[in-house]
Amino acid sequence: MGGIGKGFASVLLTGVVMSILITSGCTEIVFDDSTRYETYPTSIEYTIRYGYNVSITGTGTYSIHFACDTPKVLLGGSPSVTLLYPSAYQETLFGENTRIIWDINGSSAGLYTLGMTASVVAQSFLVSDLSGVTALTPEQISSQYPRLVAQYCGAQSLDGIRYIDPDHSFIRNTASRIRNQSESTNAFVLAQALFVWLKQNTEYRIHESESVVQPAPETYTLRTGDCDDLSFLYISLCRSLGIPARFIRGYLIDSLGDSASAGPHAWVEVFVGGGIGYNGWMPVECAGVAGIQAEIHQNFGVENAFHLRLFVDEGSNESLDLSLSGISWMYSSSIAITADAFTEISEYSEVESKQLVITKNHQRSYE
DSSP states (O other): OOOOOTTOSOOOEESSEEEEEEETTEEEEEEESOEEEOOEEEEEEEEEEEEEEEEEEESSOEEEEEEEEOOBOSSSOOOEEEESSOSSEEEEEETTEEEEEEEEEESSOEEEEEEEEEEEEEEOEEOSBTTOTTOOOHHHHHHHOHHHHHHHSSOEEETTEEEEOTTOHHHHHHHHHHHHHHTOOOHHHHHHHHHHHHHHHOEEOOOTTOOSOOOHHHHHHHOEEOHHHHHHHHHHHHHHTTOOEEEEEEEEEEEETTEEEEEEEEEEEEEOOTTOTBTTEEEEOOOOOSOHHHHHHHHBTEEOTTEEEEEEOOSSHHHHHHHHOOOEEEEOTTEEEEEEEEEEEEEEEEEEEEOEEEOTTSBEEEO
């Protein structure tokens, strides 16, 4: 994964805003002491088509396995889904995820298009209060939500490698130092302090020479990574302080005027309780490239309309494996199989565009 889409580059902002209002043919100049960002789409509609084209040549036996996750958004309603190959599949649930799993067995040449088409209406989601005063402490989270702590505060491994590693000495020591420096026990404040450290000490960079995800300790040492890498490191930091955190895998939509494209993406959710976000969970985008204050305003507690969810982490090694696995097949030596991934966006429309506004009282809204 690793692409950065529209909405994550630095945008213009001012400490004192001059806005121009047109009222009854007159121009009124209004000053306030809020921070405003450039207008951008906060509600969009589109159709996405994604999956694999699988080509089989030769003669012999083969079996193909592909699990495709159905899309979802935080705001906007459930996408309407149509399967591209409505045979040899079953629908299963894994935690919060609905998966369509194809298991195809054959013995003749052919072409399969496996995947789905979905009509999506998405709206930007944000946590309005940047102070987080109602958030719980990690101790309160542990007492009131022990299941979440057990599920989302440990390490996660794949093939013996800890990709999420809250117990690594470098990560744990850094998280403890940030907690001491923040002089707070509020989980929201601590999560924001860890986010600031991530922004100040790492750089978003795609490692094109390798397709594998970096373990969190490696990203900590290199201080560079793509969206997966930075998300795993941030999750590890949060979990070190007893703040439940999980990764989200999906797509990031990039608008191109009247059209759009989509690329694989990953981001994070942290649980701070206190009625914040939805059911105490709050989205965090770790792969932004703006300044620190703009990053907090735009990406901490924000999941804008360009995010499309596919898979929500369940906190286990199995969950990590499922989230990173793709299509697979077995075949006899006389068979040749190729699989080409595709992601297509059509019927893209920007329904509503607004400014992100932050007041001096740390309240955030779209206007």
